[in-house]
Amino acid sequence: MSDSLEMLADVDVTVEAAEDISCAVLDRFRTLGVITGKTTAICALGGKGFRPGPAVADL
Secondary structure: OOOOOOOOOOOOOOHHHHHHHHHHHHHHHHHHOOEEEEEEHHHOOOOOEEEEOOOHHHO
16 A cells, blocks of 8 residues: 555636536546546545556556
């Protein structure tokens, strides 16, 4: 297990478009097998995160 994280930020997105864009990114990550399921407290210290998907080992 690792205690590091990666964070993506779109500094140009508007508040109005943020939810749609974040949903599209998460859908793409699921399609690629990078994440799986919904957020859970098991995956992040002090918060919620996504379980790694089957493609993570290939990254």
